[in-house]
Amino acid sequence: MGMASGRGAWLRWVSITVALCLAGCGPRHGDTLVFWTFGPEGEAVASLLPDFERTHPGIHVEVQQLPLSAAHQKLLTAIAGGTTPDMAQLGNTWLPELVELHALAPLRQHVDATQTVVAPDYFTSIWATNISGGQLYGIPWYVDTRLLFYRSDLLKQAGFDAPPRDWSEWRRMLAALSHPERKVYGILLPTNEYEQLLSLALQQPAPLLRDDDSRGNFESAGFRRALAFYVDTFRLQQAPAVTNVEVGNPWDEFGRGVYAFYFSGPWNVAEFRKRLPASEQGDWATASLPGPDGPGAGLAGGASLVVFRASKHQREAWALVEYLSQPKVQQRFYQLTGDMPPRRSSWNSPLLQNDAAMHAFRDQLERVKPTPAVPEWERIAVMMQQVAARAVAGELTVDQAAAEMDRQADIILAKRRSLLEARQ
Amino acid sequence: MKASRVAWLFLAPALLVLAVFFLLPVLVALALSFTDYDLYALADLHNLRFVALGNYWVLLHRPQFWAALGHTFYFVGMGVPLSLAASLGAALLLHSPLARCKAFFRTALFAPVVTTAVATAVVWRYLFNTKYGWANHLLGMFGIHPVDWLGDPHWAMPTIILFAVWKNFGYNMIILLAGLQAVPAELYEAACIDGASAWRQFRHITLPMLGPTLLMVAILTVSGYFQLFAEPYVMTEGGPLESTTSVLYLMYEDGFQWWNLGVATAEAFVLFLVMFAVTAAMLRLSRKAVA
Numbered sequence: 001m002g003m004a005s006g007r008g009a010w011l012r013w014v015s016i017t018v019a020l021c022l023a024g025c026g027p028r029h030g031d032t033l034v035f036w037t038f039g040p041e042g043e044a045v046a047s048l049l050p051d052f053e054r055t056h057p058g059i060h061v062e063v064q065q066l067p068l069s070a071a072h073q074k075l076l077t078a079i080a081g082g083t084t085p086d087m088a089q090l091g092n093t094w095l096p097e098l099v100e101l102h103a104l105a106p107l108r109q110h111v112d113a114t115q116t117v118v119a120p121d122y123f124t125s126i127w128a129t130n131i132s133g134g135q136l137y138g139i140p141w142y143v144d145t146r147l148l149f150y151r152s153d154l155l156k157q158a159g160f161d162a163p164p165r166d167w168s169e170w171r172r173m174l175a176a177l178s179h180p181e182r183k184v185y186g187i188l189l190p191t192n193e194y195e196q197l198l199s200l201a202l203q204q205p206a207p208l209l210r211d212d213d214s215r216g217n218f219e220s221a222g223f224r225r226a227l228a229f230y231v232d233t234f235r236l237q238q239a240p241a242v243t244n245v246e247v248g249n250p251w252d253e254f255g256r257g258v259y260a261f262y263f264s265g266p267w268n269v270a271e272f273r274k275r276l277p278a279s280e281q282g283d284w285a286t287a288s289l290p291g292p293d294g295p296g297a298g299l300a301g302g303a304s305l306v307v308f309r310a311s312k313h314q315r316e317a318w319a320l321v322e323y324l325s326q327p328k329v330q331q332r333f334y335q336l337t338g339d340m341p342p343r344r345s346s347w348n349s350p351l352l353q354n355d356a357a358m359h360a361f362r363d364q365l366e367r368v369k370p371t372p373a374v375p376e377w378e379r380i381a382v383m384m385q386q387v388a389a390r391a392v393a394g395e396l397t398v399d400q401a402a403a404e405m406d407r408q409a410d411i412i413l414a415k416r417r418s419l420l421e422a423r424q
Numbered sequence: 425m426k427a428s429r430v431a432w433l434f435l436a437p438a439l440l441v442l443a444v445f446f447l448l449p450v451l452v453a454l455a456l457s458f459t460d461y462d463l464y465a466l467a468d469l470h471n472l473r474f475v476a477l478g479n480y481w482v483l484l485h486r487p488q489f490w491a492a493l494g495h496t497f498y499f500v501g502m503g504v505p506l507s508l509a510a511s512l513g514a515a516l517l518l519h520s521p522l523a524r525c526k527a528f529f530r531t532a533l534f535a536p537v538v539t540t541a542v543a544t545a546v547v548w549r550y551l552f553n554t555k556y557g558w559a560n561h562l563l564g565m566f567g568i569h570p571v572d573w574l575g576d577p578h579w580a581m582p583t584i585i586l587f588a589v590w591k592n593f594g595y596n597m598i599i600l601l602a603g604l605q606a607v608p609a610e611l612y613e614a615a616c617i618d619g620a621s622a623w624r625q626f627r628h629i630t631l632p633m634l635g636p637t638l639l640m641v642a643i644l645t646v647s648g649y650f651q652l653f654a655e656p657y658v659m660t661e662g663g664p665l666e667s668t669t670s671v672l673y674l675m676y677e678d679g680f681q682w683w684n685l686g687v688a689t690a691e692a693f694v695l696f697l698v699m700f701a702v703t704a705a706m707l708r709l710s711r712k713a714v715a
Contacts, residue, residue, distance in 0.1 A: 073680050080466055101467045183555075192663050243663055246554060246575045375463050379682050389665055393577070415464055419471060 033061045033316050036088040038071040041142075041303075044336035045324070052323045059316045079103045086311040087320065089303050090138060092129040097375035098306070099132040105307040105314060107321075108136045116322045121343045125300040129370040138304030139321050140342035142333070145298040146195045146289075147364050149254070149262040149272065153283040163287030167229055170290045177260040180237035187261035188254070189233065190244035191392055194385035195299055196263045199289060200226040202369040203296040209372045209380075209409070214417040216409025218384070219402045225292065227388060227398050234392045241392050251275040254284070265301075269357045270338045286360040288367070300368035302342060340365070376412050383408050457689035466683065479690035489691070491666065492674040493698070498581055499588070499670065500649045500702075507589045507645055508638070511596035516630075518597070519604040530601070534594040541591065545658035548587050549574065577667035580660055584668050588655050592648070596641045603637035604630070639710050643703050650699045671695045 037045060042065030049061050064085065066074055072094065078084045079101050090098065098104050111117050119127055122140055130138035150163055158177055164170035174186030189196050201208060204222025209215065217223065233239045247253070254262050255276045262268070272284060289296040305324060307317040323329060330341035331349040340361060341347060352358050371377055384405050391401035457479055459465070465472040483489050514533055518526055536544065552559050552573035560570040573583045607630065615625045631638075652670040656662050662669040662677070671691060679688030 076463075076466070076683055097463060100463060192661065242554075242575050243660075245549065245660060245663070246572075376682075386666060389663075393665055395665075415460065415462060415471075419464060 031058050031060060031313070031316065033059055033087070033313050033320060034085040035061055035063050035320070036066055036074075036085045037063055038066050038089055038091075038303075039068040041089055041337060041339065042066075044333060044339075047336065048324070048329060048332060051329075052320060055323075056316075056319055059313075059319065061320060075103075076101075082310065084308040084310050086313045087305060087307045087317040089141060090306045091303050092126075092138070092140075092301065093371060093378050093381075095130060095138055095304065095306070096132055096373040096377065099137050100375045103308055103310075104137040105309045105311065106135045106137060107139065107307065107318070110318045110321075111136060111139075114322060117325050118343075121345050123300075123342060123344065123365045123368065125368045125370055126302060126342050126365070129300055129302075129373070130304050132373055138306045139325055141303050141305045141324065142330075142337070142339035143342045143365060143368075144265055144301035144303075144340070145361065145364050145368050146199050146263055146265050146301075147298060147360055148287045148289065149264060149268060149284060150287055151254070151257060151260045151283055152285045154257055154260045163285070164290040166290050166294050166296075167292050171229075171232075174233065174238040174261070175236065178236070178238040183240075184257065185240050185259055186238040187233065187263060188242075188247065188250055188259040189230070189239045189263055190247060191234075191241055191389045192243040192245070192385065194381045194388075195265075195301075197226065197230045197385060197388055198371065198381060199263075199297075199299045200230055202299060202371070203289070203291045207372070209374065209413075212420060213372050213374045214413050214420055216380070216406040216413070218405035218409065219399075224398055224402050227391065227402060230388065231391050231398055231401075235394075241389075255280050266340050266358075266361055267338055269355075286357045288360045288364040295367060298364045298368045300370045302340075374413070374416065376416065379412055380409050383412065453689045453692065456685055457693055459686045461686040462682075462684045475686070479687050480694070483687070483690055483694060488666065488669070488674060489671075492669050492671045495581060495668060496650060496652060496670045496672075496695075499585060499652050500646060502582070503585045503588055503649050504642065504645050506585065507593050507649070508596065508642060510589055510593040511600055511641070512634075512638075514593065514597045515600035515604055516626075518601055530598070533597060536591045537594040539591075541654045542658050544591060545587070545655075548583075549659060552583055574660055575664055577665045580664055580668050584652075584655050584659060587659060588649070588652070591655070592645075596645060599641055600634065600637060603634045607633040635710075635714075639706075643706055646706065647699055647703055650695065650702070671698075 035045070042063055046063050049063070053059065053061065071091075075084075075088070075090075075094070075098065079098070084103060095104075111119060117139055123143060126140045126143050130136055130140065148163060154177060155161075155163070155173065158173065160173055160176075164173055178184065178186040201223050204220070204226055206220035206222035207217055208223065210217040218227075234241050244250075250259070250262060250264075251268075251271055252275065253259060254272070269286070273281065276284070289298050291297065305321045307314060307321065311317055324333070325343070327341070327343055327346040327348070330343060330346040331351065333339060334341055334346070334349070335351060340358075341352075347353070347362055352362070371381070374380075387396070387401050387405050387408065390396050390404075391398060396404060458474060458476055460473050460475050460478070517523060518530055518533075523529070551557050554560060554570055554572045554575060557573070559573060563569075563571065571579055573579050611629050611633070612625060615629055620628070651672050653672040653676065656668040656670060656673055657676075660668045662673050672695065675688045675691040675695070678684045678691065
């Protein structure tokens with residue numbers, strides 16, 4: 001008796017479990033497009049979608065917002081588990097990695113067939129970060145680069161009417177504006193952010209990796225020059241050796257004149273407007289990066305819209321990419337987030353044109369360079385900064401640091417090298 | 425015979441769960457640690473290579489790993505005694521017949537354990553800020569120069585240790601308090617009649633009676649502190665100059681940030697062996713001390 005009722009209960013449990021599983025893992029509603037966003041963009045895009053859904057009545061978009069800190073892990077886990085969304089926002093340094101994993105759908109034929117996404121209208125280097133092995137895998141959504149925020153009043157007091165045009169002028173300004181005995185410094189360069197050194201390195205003619213991107217090229221004369229400039233800024237006490245965790249409130253310190261320059265990104269335009277009192281709003285401006293000899297290159301950052309290869313809604317996903325790529329929509333997106341549009345024609349909006357702080361960004365975006373398109377790049381950049389921080393702390397000389405970077409880069413790239421050799 | 429089979433049947437569900445959710449993953453991880461599983465292998469399994477003990481060999485030649493192991497030992501070596509002393513001290517104070525508002529203090533001292541590390545880390549980062557933090561403000565009142573708590577590679581780990589001790593001592597305190605309450609009052613009464621001082625009572629009654637509890641608490645704390653991760657993750661991100669990177673932090677970076685699961689699992693097994701050796705040594709030493 002006990003046995004029989006036990007088996008009945010067992011069967012019932014099995015059927016309930018199976019039913020629950022089917023309910024949970026069953027196919028989603030036919031025309032729902034799942035869109036992953038990372039960071040604050042998710043909220044903004046949600047308010048752009050009603051217009052899209054009105055013009056595309058058959059498509060329902062489900063935006064899933066994920067925190068940026070979990071993004072990378074979440075994407076790789078989804079790929080490993082075969083649970084990728086239909087489309088996503090993707091930082092352009094992660095693109096080579098996802099291409100290597102065969103996770104992304106090629107987009108060339110869509111671009112060829114449309115009037116909306118016009119390649120030459122995009123900033124050239126930004127568009128190039130989406131190309132891997134000759135194929136196009138993403139459409140730039142917004143762009144990001146690092147440049148100088150500076151205190152125009154402090155520069156004027158020190159006798160400089162304009163921001164620096166080249167490194168030697170920049171060095172003179174930093175020297176004039178630094179008073180380490182009063183804890184006042186020329187510039188803030190957080191020692192755990194790699195973007196600043198990377199921007200200086202991209203201004204050099206030598207590539208960062210060599211031999212088909214399979215070895216580090218940090219001992220090149222160009223990189224050592226950039227590293228020396230970076231390290232000297234700390235050795236001359238023109239920047240404090242602090243990480244961004246310790247800085248706490250850089251906006252307030254910038255406002256109080258602790259730093260005359262702040263090497264940072266476009267989101268800080270809105271932050272400074274929000275955080276500095278009205279009386280100080282006239283005292284800061286932005287400037288494109290000075291190079292070794294004249295205007296310098298910057299980092300081609302930003303995020304693209306990608307469609308996943310496994311998606312069953314390729315056409316619908318592309319329709320949303322097209323919609324979000326329209327200059328009008330990009331302008332609204334800029335208004336909502338402060339994320340800069342990747343198309344030149346989107347910059348024709350009065351909002352961007354009448355904003356003096358954005359002019360330097362517009363200028364810099366014509367002079368940005370992409371980082372090497374290898375899956376290991378981000379790891380190499382983090383390593384580069386860790387070694388550079390040791391040079392800043394005085395543990396290594398510039399030449400030793402460059403050699404150490406090459407040594408570690410070669411270890412990181414070992415697998416890539418062996419795969420390249422096997423393919424030949 | 426029959427009875428033993430029934431016993432196995434009763435054990436079967438638990439064993440099955442253990443096998444599927446513990447033993448199997450551990451075995452797979454062990455197998456993984458003999459391969460170079462990485463992004464390329466995730467893309468195409470043909471890129472997966474068997475490297476035998478290669479990951480372990482590379483690990484033993486990697487300065488970052490030894491540095492991380494050193495930081496972990498530093499944390500355990502300093503943090504565990506401090507943590508136990510703080511727990512025991514707090515437990516003794518709470519147990520004292522002179523203590524008032526016991527329930528309030530017990531809750532207050534236990535509160536850090538149940539507060540999320542992220543929230544407390546934000547507060548601690550402000551407290552230990554070089555320019556604006558109260559810690560330096562307090563030192564300044566005694567004329568001591570400000571300390572770069574989280575930015576100086578020599579000070580970051582002590583700050584992390586302080587944070588971890590503060591965060592965790594309440595848990596052991598509760599266990600030790602229960603241990604103290606189990607010590608028969610007659611022993612103290614007899615000691616009083618014999619004229620033993622408070623220190624001698626502590627040394628010859630409290631400590632021996634708490635012995636087994638202390639040993640268990642010490643072993644749990646050691647194995648917990650070896651798995652240092654959350655504190656540096658939320659306070660310093662492993663910096664400055666990687667001075668707060670623990671073995672587990674390195675493993676997290678290698679495994680989940682860079683997806684080098686082969687290397688990361690090898691690190692996990694090395695950490696397991698180290699923890700196993702240390703706790704086994706502790707057990708043996710305590711047995712010797714008893715005998």
